[in-house]
Amino acid sequence: MQQEITTNLPIKDNLARAREYQKMEALFGYLPAIGPSMNELRQAQRILADICKRYPVPPNMWVVECRSGMVTVVNDRVDPDFGWRGHEGELDNDGHKVRHIAGGLLEMYGIEGQSDRDYSEAKRGLRGNIVRAV
Numbered sequence: 001m002q003q004e005i006t007t008n009l010p011i012k013d014n015l016a017r018a019r020e021y022q023k024m025e026a027l028f029g030y031l032p033a034i035g036p037s038m039n040e041l042r043q044a045q046r047i048l049a050d051i052c053k054r055y056p057v058p059p060n061m062w063v064v065e066c067r068s069g070m071v072t073v074v075n076d077r078v079d080p081d082f083g084w085r086g087h088e089g090e091l092d093n094d095g096h097k098v099r100h101i102a103g104g105l106l107e108m109y110g111i112e113g114q115s116d117r118d119y120s121e122a123k124r125g126l127r128g129n130i131v132r133a134v
Helices: 011-028 038-054 096-108 116-120
Strands: 062-067 070-075 083-087
Touching: 011 038, 038 062, 038 070, 038 096, 070 096, 083 096
Parallel strands: none
Antiparallel strands: 062 070, 070 083
16 A cells, blocks of 8 residues: 555545545546545535535536645636635635635636536637636
């Protein structure tokens, strides 16, 4: 068994996390939730579920990462280099705040996020990236 260099977690936790990653990749076609431990991975999965209640996958490609108390939310289909980062204490228990954050990210680009047409009709820059709405 191979132990990850980047973490001091026991091998059992690494293997369980690897199985979860494989399940999510098979289900979504990409890795939507990331966390260095099982607890943080589970939290990222809960946050992702809250976002997907309002903005489903597909057409959106949400990526949520929980690491050391920080939460990062990105829509890879819009701009993988821009998203929201904040402390997990800023989020509420019912998912309203994170859905509001996800909606704000889409709104900056003028996208409703409910259909593939929202993305195909979005204004794009010279490199083909979606341009922020003014």
